[in-house]
Amino acid sequence: MYQTIEIRWHGRGGQGTVTAAKTFADACLHSGRYVQAFPEYGPERSGAPLQAYNRISPKKLQRHCPVSQPDIVAIVDASLIGLVNVCAGLCNEGMFLVNTSNHFDDVKKNLQLKPKQKLYCIDATGIALASFGQPFPNSAMVGALGRISGMVELDALLKDVERSFGKKFAPKVIEGNLEAVRRSWNEVTQV
Numbered sequence: 480m481y482q483t484i485e486i487r488w489h490g491r492g493g494q495g496t497v498t499a500a501k502t503f504a505d506a507c508l509h510s511g512r513y514v515q516a517f518p519e520y521g522p523e524r525s526g527a528p529l530q531a532y533n534r535i536s537p538k539k540l541q542r543h544c545p546v547s548q549p550d551i552v553a554i555v556d557a558s559l560i561g562l563v564n565v566c567a568g569l570c571n572e573g574m575f576l577v578n579t580s581n582h583f584d585d586v587k588k589n590l591q592l593k594p595k596q597k598l599y600c601i602d603a604t605g606i607a608l609a610s611f612g613q614p615f616p617n618s619a620m621v622g623a624l625g626r627i628s629g630m631v632e633l634d635a636l637l638k639d640v641e642r643s644f645g646k647k648f649a650p651k652v653i654e655g656n657l658e659a660v661r662r663s664w665n666e667v668t669q670v
Contacts, residue, residue, distance in 0.1 A: 482536070483535065483538070483540070484550050484551065484630065485550050485551075486503075486533040486534075486546065486549055487531075487532055487551075487553070487568075488531040488552075488554075489529075489530055489554045489555065490559075491527060491556050492525045492526055493525035494555050495555075495617025495618075496555045497529070497531045498617050498643070499553075499618070499620050499624075500516045500532065501643070503624055503631075504533050506631045506635045506636045507533075509639060510632070512536060512630070513540050515533065515534040515543070518531040518532075519532065528563050532546040548569075550573050551573060551575075551576065552565055552566070552573065552575050552576070554575065554577045556578065557577055560590065565590070569596065571595055572596065573596050573597075574597045574627060575596065575597070578600075578601060578602070578619075580605050583598075583600050586600065586670070597669060598669065599623065599627050599668065599669050599670070601619060601623040601663050601667040601668070603617075604616045606666070607659050610655045611656060611658070618640055618657075619660065621660060622661065622663035622667075623663040623667035625660075625664060626664045626667050633661070633664050636660055640656055641653055641657060
């Protein structure tokens with residue numbers, strides 16, 4: 480059994496980063512874990528950098544502060560690499576999950592990975608465009624994170640995406656998001 484896992488998300492306002500953190504937490508919660516999901520932002524406008532956090536644990540969580548030493552860093556917008564310190568505090572054996580369509584070597588170089596750190600890439604925006612015609616990478620990032628973290632099964636993710644998005648969107652959009660989760664689960668690659 481794992482200990483508490485901490486995740487820090489980096490994205491921009493309007494990309495669904497906060498929704499992704501909440502959806503991932505819900506799937507872990509419904510899988511029998513204790514969870515936290517919360518954003519850190521002020522009155523930023525759409526497009527401004529923001530962070531969101533997850534804590535997932537088999538035990539009741541006692542900490543209620545931002546994640547400063549994440550086990551996983553999920554980067555929803557690769558243009559933030561170099562703009563904000565996405566590497567801050569990542570543990571020596573941590574993982575990066577980056578939404579990018581190309582230039583994996585550039586991403587790897589810009590992150591300056593430590594020897595035991597892992598880099599996973601997924602074209603979450605491309606998957607979203609192909610799956611439901613909108614450039615919102617959040618559901619694809621949730622699918623990829625579920626796969627690389629090993630913390631939740633695909634079926635649990637699909638149920639929570641459907642539950643979360645079902646309150647807001649038409650069935651066609653929901654099905655597209657579910658397809659994005661499935662595709663990213665299968666297409667995420669370690670670089």
